[in-house]
Amino acid sequence: MIRMLLRVLGDQYAGPVRRTVALMTTTAVVEGLSYALLVPVLRELFGSDPGNARPWLIAFGTAVAVYAALRYISDLVGFRAGTTLLRGTYHRLGDHLARLPMGWYGSDRVGEVSVLASRGVLEAMSVIAHLLAPFVAASVTPLMIVVVMLVFNWKLGLAALMAVPLVAAIQSWTGRAMAAADAERHERDQLATGRVIEYLQAQPVLRTGGRTTERFDMLDDSLRGIQRASRRSALSALPGVVGLTLTVQATFTVLLAMGAYLALGGNIGTPEVLAILVLAARCAEPLLSLADIGGRLRGARAQLTRLDALLRTEPLPEPSAPIQPRRYDLEFDAVAFLHGDRLVIDDLTLTVPQGQKVAIVGPSGAGKSTLLQLLARFHEVSKGAVRVGGVDVRDIDTSTLMAQIAVVFQKVYxxxxxxxxxxxxxxxxxxxxxxxxxxxxxxxxxxxxxxxxxxxxxxxxxxxxxxxxxxxxxxxxxxxxxxAPIVLLDEVTSALDPVNEAAIHHGIERLMAGRTVVTVAHRVHTVRTADRVVFLDHGRIAEEGTHHDLLDRGGRYADFWDISTTRPRAVGDAARREHADRA
CATH class of the missing domain: 3.40.50.300 (P-loop containing nucleotide triphosphate hydrolases)
Structure with missing residues (x-):
């Protein structure tokens, strides 16, 4: 788990984490060894002269003080390391998400990233701050106490040692039993988060339909799913908790019986038996806490696994020797782009000379917005090449490429x-x-x-x-x-009122002046002022030319123009005849 934690955090945090783990382990060892002094303390207290216990009591007090100081320092270091690692993880996660291709951000990612970036990161990073010290203490301190028992009486120590593989087996079995339940719980949490977001976003539709007081069935189903998954998770953990408790209690009972038998036979003194039983009782508390700590560690490990998988997702590769474009003309060279199993762009070739304004039009789903995204390298092409100034966008550093491009989306955030x-x-x-x-x-x-x-x-x-x-x-x-010298516009005047549309057109004219522009548009003004119009259909260029030339051809663009401007075909024909007469 520590290896995975270091992989998630990165090499720069490896040193602090290892030092923190070493300090916590040392603290647990000192705690376990300090209990060895209980045997001579009790021996002298029950001996002929209890005053002889004074030096041993001083030694025991000193050992406890050393342990207390180490525990304070290790807890403080762990907490500080945890907060530092939490901040570092958020920065690393944010940087990585910013470098992932836009195609990775599907609709199913909303709930996943929301859960992972909030509760997931907090749960994973709580390992260092809150879980590691108790876990190390619960694992190492009992082992050191068993070593002390072996030193003072090998028979009792061996009896205590036999519990170690049983405890380890129970913990391992419980972890495997709960793995499926934990995975289901995570999937249910992720689904429910997405449903909550969907429910909030759907409020205008629900209220318009007069369903404000009705429950959202899909949200209810997902919440019931969380309830069922939580119940199964609790039931999966129950056998492990019971088994661990019985093992610890049975071991203590065996030690008590063996100690009494050895004391009655004269093989060991009563003070030694009492000391061994005190040590055994001290082992019980941390061992019993392993059930709770183990469950929390499994949850943290699951979140670490998901963080690790996310951080291993390949971002768009950066060029080893980036090239700076010197011109601002654009080119699509036999480009194909697959989104899942769907071919969105199909063997498309298009050039946009520097300073020219090209309007992309076509029916919904034709791939218009995808062209803009490929130019900005939001996606990687499946075949062919996209070039800026004659340079493949894959050979341009991302920061350099984005410095050359200004994008105005239809949906502004x-x-x-x-x-x-x-x-x-x-x-x-x-x-x-x-x-x-x-x-x-x-x-x-x-x-x-x-x-x-x-x-x-x-x-x-x-x-x-x-x-x-x-x-x-x-x-x-x-x-x-x-x-920027290149401007990409994506339906920026869609569904706007006339006042805002007029104001925005004024701004767009200022923005496009002297720049290379590719715009996705249906509005009359935008298309008419373009140097060239490209009609896209099913990812291919169906027609290409000036607005008036395409109207004269009477092809796909003319039909689309008539429909999009809500004019009858006859009016469109009249407009084209009038244009021909003027020419």
């Missing part, structure tokens, strides 16, 4: 903080004047003026205190501040 904080994410070293200029260009200044608090107004988690259009303006201001 804002971090809990002020508007200025969220804009500054585009370029953290920007001056206040540059931030305000970007806000003005995105028509965000008029939003700020009417917000209570102005620039210091809090946007709420996810930007919930702003409207969709206002969040989109913040996103555009952030992209303007970044001032």
């Amino acid at each position: 804002l971090f809990d903080g002020t508007i200025e904080d969220n804009i500054r994410l585009g370029r953290p070293d920007a001056t206040d004047a540059e931030i305000r200029a970007a806000a003005t260009a995105a028509r965000l200044d008029e939003v700020i003026e009417r917000l209570p608090g102005g620039w210091n107004a809090d946007v709420g988690e996810g930007g919930t205190l702003l409207s969709g259009g206002e969040r989109q303006r913040v996103s555009i201001a952030r992209a303007l501040l970044k001032n």
Whole structure:
């Protein structure tokens, strides 16, 4: 388990963890050996002159004081190490999650990552702070007491030693018996977490349907599943707890009977028997605690296993010799992309010259947004290559690639903080004047003026205190501040009111000026102002050309245009004839 812990934490924490374990082991050894002084203490107290016990009492007190000091230091070191490792684990987990491909973040990952990043990390890192010292003490101290027994009376010591393999076997059997129940409990927890999130997200739909007082059946089922899994887990642990208790009590009874028999036969003195029984009683407490500590350690180990599996998930590889692109033209070279078993992009070849604006249109599921994600290397292509400035994106360092690209998504996420904080994410070293200029260009200044608090107004988690259009303006201001030479736009004006749409179009025009732009759009204004339109269908380019040329052809794009603009086909034909007459 320590090896797995070190693997999860990384090499930089190996030294502190090993030193902490060594200190805890030393403390447990000192505790066990200190009990050896009980034998001469009791022998002298029950002898002819009890005063002779004084030096042994002083020695015993000194040993206990040394143990107490070591225990205090080891507990303090363990707690400090635990908090340090907890912080380090969160940083490592966050860095790793940021490097994983976007395709890894499926819908089933929400509950998994939520449980693992909260309770999972805390439970795993509690090993050092709270579990390791009691476990080492419960394992090492009884062994040292058995060694002391062997030294003073090998028969009683051998009888006590026979309990060691029994205790180990019970612990091992209990761990195997509970493994399946623990795994089921984790799966139920993960499912329930996802259902709770889904239930909260579904509130608008439930309330619109007048079902606010009804229970959410899938959530209820998942909670009942947790209840059943918890019951099975408790029942799985019960035989081990009972077996361990019976073993410890039986061993103590055997030692008591053997001690009485040896004392009556004159083979051992009464003080020695009493000392051995005191030592045996001292063994009982830590051994009985192994059941509880073992269960908690198994839970921590399970979380460590999941953390280890997550941290072993391969991130997008970084180039060993990164290349800096000198141009900003874009190219898809025979690109194919598989999402699971589904072919999303199929042998697609497309070039976007530097400074050109290309609009990607097509039906839902055609792969439009996937093209933008492949350009930003959110996914790795299955075949072919995506190039920026003639350089394969796989040969460009991720930070360098992202510095060249500004992305404005359809769904904007804002971090809990002020508007200025969220804009500054585009370029953290920007001056206040540059931030305000970007806000003005995105028509965000008029939003700020009417917000209570102005620039210091809090946007709420996810930007919930702003409207969709206002969040989109913040996103555009952030992209303007970044001032990247390549701009990727993903349906940024979808479902906006006319006022916000007009303001956002103004910001987009400022954002696209002089840059290489790829935009996924259906809106008339965006498509008409593009230098080239690419119609995508089933991951392939069905048509390509200017907006007016594609309308003149009367093909797939023209049909799609008529439908998307809610005009009858006859009106579309008239518009194309009028365009031909003007030409």
